[in-house]
Amino acid sequence: MISPISFRKHARVFGCTALICTALLALTHPAHSAGSGVYDFSHLYPEYSQAVAAPVVSSTRVSASTPVSTSVTEPVSEPVDSYTGIADGYYVGSRLTLSVADLDGIELHNGRGYTFQENGEDFDATMGIGFLVGYAGKAMAFQSEPSWSMRIDSGTILIRSKLARMRPSETLVTKTI
Amino acid sequence: MLSGFYDFDISSKWEPYVGLGVGWARNHSEYTRAPNINNPDQTIESDVDNLAYSFQAGARYPFSSEWVGELGYRFINFGEVDSGTFSGGDSVTADHHYSHDIVLGMSYLY
Numbered sequence: 001m002i003s004p005i006s007f008r009k010h011a012r013v014f015g016c017t018a019l020i021c022t023a024l025l026a027l028t029h030p031a032h033s034a035g036s037g038v039y040d041f042s043h044l045y046p047e048y049s050q051a052v053a054a055p056v057v058s059s060t061r062v063s064a065s066t067p068v069s070t071s072v073t074e075p076v077s078e079p080v081d082s083y084t085g086i087a088d089g090y091y092v093g094s095r096l097t098l099s100v101a102d103l104d105g106i107e108l109h110n111g112r113g114y115t116f117q118e119n120g121e122d123f124d125a126t127m128g129i130g131f132l133v134g135y136a137g138k139a140m141a142f143q144s145e146p147s148w149s150m151r152i153d154s155g156t157i158l159i160r161s162k163l164a165r166m167r168p169s170e171t172l173v174t175k176t177i
Numbered sequence: 178m179l180s181g182f183y184d185f186d187i188s189s190k191w192e193p194y195v196g197l198g199v200g201w202a203r204n205h206s207e208y209t210r211a212p213n214i215n216n217p218d219q220t221i222e223s224d225v226d227n228l229a230y231s232f233q234a235g236a237r238y239p240f241s242s243e244w245v246g247e248l249g250y251r252f253i254n255f256g257e258v259d260s261g262t263f264s265g266g267d268s269v270t271a272d273h274h275y276s277h278d279i280v281l282g283m284s285y286l287y
Contacts, residue, residue, distance in 0.1 A: 093284030097251070102275040103258060111266020128278065136286070151182040151194075 088137040097128040178202075178229060184237070192237045194249070202229035202253075208260035208269055221263055227256025235280060247282035 106120035136151040178200025185193045204227060209220040235249015255274040262268040 089286050091245070091284045091286040093245075093247075093282055095247070095280050095282040097276075097278040097280050099276050099278045102277070103271040103273070104275060105270075105272025107270050109266070109268050109270075111263070126276075128276075132282075132284070134284070151184065151196075 088135070091134045091136060093132050093134070095128075095130040095132065097130065099126050099128055100124070101126045178231065180231065180233065182233070190238060192239075194233075194235060194237060196231075196233040198229075198231035198233065198253075200229050200231075202227045202255040202274075204255055204258045204274055206258055206260045206269075208263075210263070210267065219263065221261045223259055223261030225257060225259050229253060229255050233280070243286050245284045245286065247280065247284065249280045249282075251278040251280050252276070253278065 101124050103120075103122045106122060108120075134151055178198045180196050180198035182194045182196035187193060204225045206223045206225070207220055208223070209218050211218045231251055231253040233249055233251040235247060235251075238246045238248075240246060253276045255276065258269075258271040258274050260269040
């Protein structure tokens with residue numbers, strides 16, 4: 001027959017043994033994480049579907065005196081700074097230009113091979129209009145990355161008018177398309 | 178003229194840009210002279226095709242998600258100018274036709 005004192009003694013021995021075994025098990029088998037390891041934030045940033053976050057595992061070793069093992073897998077995202085999204089589109093437009101036209105290196109010749117003016121220069125105020133069709137691609141960056149965009153215009157038509165009075169009796173009008 | 182632009186993001190509604198352009202230009206010249214009071218004016222016309230190029234810098238401002246305004250500066254070299262030659266041999270030429278532009282623009286994105 002086991003007396004109450006003997007029972008408590010055996011219970012303490014059993015409890016201590018279990019405690020030590022648990023502690024040893026915890027020491028020889030450090031905490032492991034669980035989980036797939038990939039987190040998709042596309043539901044938060046649909047345009048950044050390439051954004052992924054790697055898991056960060058934190059574990060706590062236990063000591064013999066604290067036979068409690070904790071294992072936490074925190075879905076903390078690492079800084080994402082290398083992915084981009086592209087938003088692009090086409091555009092049409094027009095431009096009005098207020099211009100200073102410059103004819104440089106003017107030479108006026110007569111039929112006898114005589115040059116009245118050499119390396120002349122003439123300035124005139126003029127106006128121009130233009131029509132354009134373009135394509136723009138804009139990179140959408142996130143966090144510390146700067147945004148940028150590239151555009152290409154094509155089909156631009158420019159009209160310029162240039163008036164150069166060479167001599168009182170002579171006029172040169174240049175229109176540029 | 179085909180132009181390419183780089184837009185900077187300065188965390189503002191204004192969006193600075195720089196650009197380069199290359200294209201074709203046709204310089205059309207009308208050269209008129211008045212030999213004397215008793216004779217009518219004489220005019221000759223001539224076209225010269227050239228390779229043109231441009232440098233541009235400015236800023237764009239979006240008024241809405243579709244409409245974008247533009248204010249900038251542009252330099253263009255249209256190439257040489259040649260008036261052609263009168264029967265007597267008179268002519269006018271210029272090595273370069275430059276243009277310094279203030280550009281006001283409006284674009285519609287779709």
